[in-house]
Amino acid sequence: MTEPGELYRAEALTRVYRAGRRQVRALDAVDLTLDRGHRLGIVGESGSGKSTLVRLLAGLDRATSGTVWFEGIDITALPERRLGMVRASVQMVFQDPRSSLNPRMKVADIITEPLRSRLVRRQLPADVDHTQRLAELLEAVDLPADAGRHYPHEFSGGQRQRIAIARALAPKPEVLIADEPVSALDVSVRAQVMNLLTDLVAAQGLTLVVVSHDLMVVRHLCDQLVVMRQGRIVEAGATAEVYGDPHSAYTRSLLEAVPRIRTGGAERHSRPDGGRPGED
Ligand SMILES: Nc1ncnc2c1ncn2[C@@H]1O[C@H](COP(=O)(O)OP(=O)(O)OP(=O)(O)O)[C@@H](O)[C@H]1O
Numbered sequence: 102m103t104e105p106g107e108l109y110r111a112e113a114l115t116r117v118y119r120a121g122r123r124q125v126r127a128l129d130a131v132d133l134t135l136d137r138g139h140r141l142g143i144v145g146e147s148g149s150g151k152s153t154l155v156r157l158l159a160g161l162d163r164a165t166s167g168t169v170w171f172e173g174i175d176i177t178a179l180p181e182r183r184l185g186m187v188r189a190s191v192q193m194v195f196q197d198p199r200s201s202l203n204p205r206m207k208v209a210d211i212i213t214e215p216l217r218s219r220l221v222r223r224q225l226p227a228d229v230d231h232t233q234r235l236a237e238l239l240e241a242v243d244l245p246a247d248a249g250r251h252y253p254h255e256f257s258g259g260q261r262q263r264i265a266i267a268r269a270l271a272p273k274p275e276v277l278i279a280d281e282p283v284s285a286l287d288v289s290v291r292a293q294v295m296n297l298l299t300d301l302v303a304a305q306g307l308t309l310v311v312v313s314h315d316l317m318v319v320r321h322l323c324d325q326l327v328v329m330r331q332g333r334i335v336e337a338g339a340t341a342e343v344y345g346d347p348h349s350a351y352t353r354s355l356l357e358a359v360p361r362i363r364t365g366g367a368e369r370h371s372r373p374d375g376g377r378p379g380e381d
């Protein structure tokens with residue numbers, strides 16, 4: 102069902118949540134393709150279905166209807182026990198490393214934990230040396246070589262996100278999905294973490310999916326872009342083209358809002374969850 106070079110294809114992908122008697126159509130007949138080695142940005146207002154979409158791509162949630170093919174396999178039809186194959190190849194990084202990292206585990210164990218998973222072991226060489234892999238990963242994300250002996254709380258917000266990225270890369274995934282990877286970070290460290298992601302994706306030949314409500318983040322990281330609104334994709338295309346010539350009125354309004362936020366200096370104040378200045 103997938104063309105050569107195509108990593109993902111989604112057709113009429115729909116996810117309806119039930120909240121009591123109410124139904125929320127979080128994702129409404131979304132079509133999408135993503136080729137291997139590309140970097141897809143997903144933008145849209147809060148509640149537009151961005152996280153719902155990436156959770157379905159990662160095999161972390163079930164579609165109500167519609168199909169996702171990953172490497173030609175219909176993952177919406179896979180039984181739970183076979184979804185592990187997808188979960189090992191597709192790794193996620195979340196917004197807030199404070200809540201995604203276990204505070205009671207040392208960084209070495211956090212980063213190498215995915216290597217102990219049975220599913221991951223099946224696709225890595227049997228003799229993978231955890232100590233050596235840890236050293237490689239710490240170096241790849243620019244953390245000190247002794248970081249493994251410490252706990253997450255001993256690090257800044259930016260460093261904790263580096264730990265989360267190292268953990269995601271541990272099983273050598275094909276796809277990295279980052280859901281608002283820099284939104285919880287102080288403005289001063291966002292660019293560093295974005296540059297790190299850019300370098301890692303290029304060096305390791307990863308396919309990247311980035312969710313962000315910040316259009317600047319997506320512009321920086323992604324060559325493909327979809328704009329979502331109310332569970333639907335209202336615009337899709339090459340990032341440069343969408344930025345240069347947006348077709349939907351909604352995309353135009355998003356793009357026009359960006360400079361206002363910047364010059365108003367409101368961005369920092371609109372993120373009460375942000376890290377402390379001078380971090381990283
Ligand atoms: N587990 C759930 N149960 C019920 N409703 C849900 C659930 N998860 C998401 N929703 C609803 O589905 C819609 C889409 O949510 P989703 O989290 O995908 O949006 P989002 O674009 O990621 O938003 P944000 O930018 O705030 O993260 C929202 O209306 C949300 O309230």
Ligand SMILES: [Mg+2]
Binds near residue numbers: 151152153280
């Ligand atoms: Mg979300």
